[in-house]
Amino acid sequence: NAGVMQNPRHLVRRRGQEARLRCSPMKGHSHVYWYRQLPEEGLKFMVYLQKENIIDESGMPKERFSAEFPKEGPSILRIQQVVRGDSAAYFCASSPGSPEAFFGQGTRLTVV
Amino acid sequence: QKEVEQDPGPLSVPEGAIVSLNCTYSNSAFQYFMWYRQYSRKGPELLMYTYSSGNKEDGRFTAQVDKSSKYISLFIRDSQPSDSATYLCAMKDVGDGLTFGKGTHLIIQP
Numbered sequence: 001n002a003g004v005m006q007n008p009r010h011l012v013r014r015r016g017q018e019a020r021l022r023c024s025p026m027k028g029h030s031h032v033y034w035y036r037q038l039p040e041e042g043l044k045f046m047v048y049l050q051k052e053n054i055i056d057e058s059g060m061p062k063e064r065f066s067a068e069f070p071k072e073g074p075s076i077l078r079i080q081q082v083v084r085g086d087s088a089a090y091f092c093a094s095s096p097g098s099p100e101a102f103f104g105q106g107t108r109l110t111v112v
Numbered sequence: 113q114k115e116v117e118q119d120p121g122p123l124s125v126p127e128g129a130i131v132s133l134n135c136t137y138s139n140s141a142f143q144y145f146m147w148y149r150q151y152s153r154k155g156p157e158l159l160m161y162t163y164s165s166g167n168k169e170d171g172r173f174t175a176q177v178d179k180s181s182k183y184i185s186l187f188i189r190d191s192q193p194s195d196s197a198t199y200l201c202a203m204k205d206v207g208d209g210l211t212f213g214k215g216t217h218l219i220i221q222p
Contacts, residue, residue, distance in 0.1 A: 004155075033209050042118075042200065043156070045209035056209060091155055099144040099163070099204060103155040 002027070004094050004104035005074075012110045013082050021077040021107045025094030032075045033101060034067060037089040049075060082111045115139055118201055118213025126221050131188040135201035135213045138182065142203040142211070145177050147186045150198045150215065159199075160186065191220045 005024040013019050025032050034046040048056040049069035060067065064082075069075040079086055089108050093101040118135045125131055133147075144163055148156035160175040162168045162184075168175045174187040184203070188195055198217050202210040 006155075035209075035212075040214075042116075042214040043202075043210070043212040045211065048209050055207070059209065093210075099206075100146070100158060100161050101210060102158060103148075105155040108153075 004092055004102055006090075006092050006104035006107050008107060009105065010108050010110070012112060014112055015083060016081050019079040019082050019086070019109055021079075021090050021092075021109070022074045023077070023092030023094075023104060024074040025092075026096075026102055029094035029096050029102075031095040031097055032069050033093045033095070034075075034077050035091045035093065035103075037091060037106075039088075043091065046077075079109075082109075084111045087111045115211050116201065116203065116213040119216055120214055122217040122219055124219040124221060125191060127191060127193060129191050129220075131186075131191050131195070131218060131220075133186040133188075133199050133201075133216050133218070135184050135203075136182055137184075137203060137211075139203075139205075139211070140179075140182070141205045143206065144204050145175070145184050146202045146210070147173075147175055148200040148202060150200060152198075156200055193220045193222050196220045 032049045035043040037043045045059040047060050047067045064080045066078045089106045091106045093103045095101045116137045147160045150156045165179045172189045176185040198215040200215045201213040204210050
């Protein structure tokens, strides 16, 4: 039973480019959460999705960031026109609907 | 006032000691409480999950929740060098994402 899969593990983008982060939840899990972790900071909630629906995006920056979880395929976190401040580790977690959430290994985004 | 307060450490203890890790919080709506372990450059790993006040034990780990004091603890017995990691407390209300503490960096000295 594979865990939460995130790819790529490392992503380097130049300022102004787009970053796409992918997350495949654990089998049987239909709830996906995205978190961001900055150096020396804790994990910050960004968005909560179920299949084809955004449930809570209160932690998402209002501009340049979007997320989706289509009926088929992985969840995608998209960052347009990246800036240096977007450099961070982005983690995805999945849940079957219970409060427990299981995390992937993260995508480390570096904006140069 | 931050929602979840957690001493970042580092906390250094000798192998075999009992470790006590703690968090305080301000949001009385939190109902679910978790502890995660995170090794450097890895994803958080769920250790313990508790609902409401009380104790829960799993092997060498014991989680305590005191909702009246808004205080949660994780105890590690017979600590081992492999327990050296950052420990994150996290909590949530129904339907919300997790709110995390900043994590405590734990070092177990052989």
